[in-house]
Amino acid sequence: MLAVGAGSFVFRVGPQLLFQRSSLSERADRVIRQAGIAAITALIVVSTKSTATGSATVPTLAALVAAIALAAHGASMIRLLFVGGGIYAASVIAVSLI
C-alpha cells in the first residue's frame, strides 16, 4: 500500500511541479484531456470484462448498453446506477429462468 501510494503521489504531483513554470499549448492540453477520457474508457472496458463472465455476460452487456445510451444524453451517475443496476438485476433473473 505504501509503495503504490508513494508512486501514485509522484504521478499526481510530478506534472504540477513540472508544468509550474512552463505551460502547454492548446493542442497539447486537448490531447492530454482526451488521454484522460481514454484512460477512463479503458477502465470501463477492463471492469466490464471482469464482470461479464459466465451467466453474468448478457446482464452486464444489457446494463452497459442501456447505460451508454443514457450517459450520451447526460444522465447523472445516480440515474445510471439505478437504470443500469435495475436492468442488470432483471436480466440476471431472466437468464436464470431460461
Place this chain on the structure above:
Amino acid sequence: MSATTVISQPNVAIGSSAAVRRGVLAMLPLLTGYVPFALVIGSACADHGAPLAGWTGSLLIFGGSAHLAAIRTLDSAGVAAAIFSGLLINARLVVYSASLARRWAGQPRWFRIAAAGLIIDPTWAAAEQHADRCPDPQEQRGYFLGAGLTLAAGWSGAIALGALIGPRLNGLDLQIVVPLCLLALVGSALRDAGSRRVIVVAAVVALLTVHWPAGTGLLMAIGAGAIAGLMHDRRRSS
C-alpha cells in the same frame, strides 16, 4: 467574516465557503455512486485477512482500480507484482494531473501540491467541467478542495465499512457498479465527434489488450486514444 471571503490574500485563501460548498454538493452524487465500489474493495481487504493494512490504501492509493488490483495481485503473484500492477493502473494520474496543471497555472504552490493528492477520475472530471464554466482561480480552488475532500472522506469511510461487513457482502453482486460509475464520467464526451473517436479507439485497444500483464493494456489504450485525438485535431485544423 463574510460568506464570500476567508482571508484577504487571494493566494493564501482556500476559497470562498460558497465555492467549497459547491464542490461538496457536486461530489456527493458521484460519491454515492462510488460507495458500492468502495464496499467491494473493503470486502476484498477483509478477505485478504489484513483489513487495516488494506484500508490504508484508501487514502494512500486513492484509486479504486489500482487498490483492488494490488490486493488481488498480492494474493496471486506476490508483492512486487502487486506494486507493479497498482502503479501501472495509476499511471493514468499523470495524464489527469498534466491536464489540470494548465488549469492551475495561476494557483499557489501549496494548493498544487496538496490538491494533487486528491486527483483521481471523478475529481479530475469535476474539476475540468467546473473550470470550463468558471475561470476564477479562487473559486476553482475552493471547489476542488470541497469536492476532493468529500470524496476522500466518503471513499475511505465506505472502504472501512466494506471491510467491517465484508463477509455479508459476498452474496451481493456489486461488480456492475464499477463500469456504471465510470461511464457517468465520460458520458457527456460521447456527444463530441473527436472525443467519440477517442473513446471508440481506446475501447477497442483496451479490449484487445485486456489479457496483457498488469496495467500495460491500459497504458496502450491511453496512448492509442491520445493519438486518435491528436489525428482528429490535426485533420480538423488542416
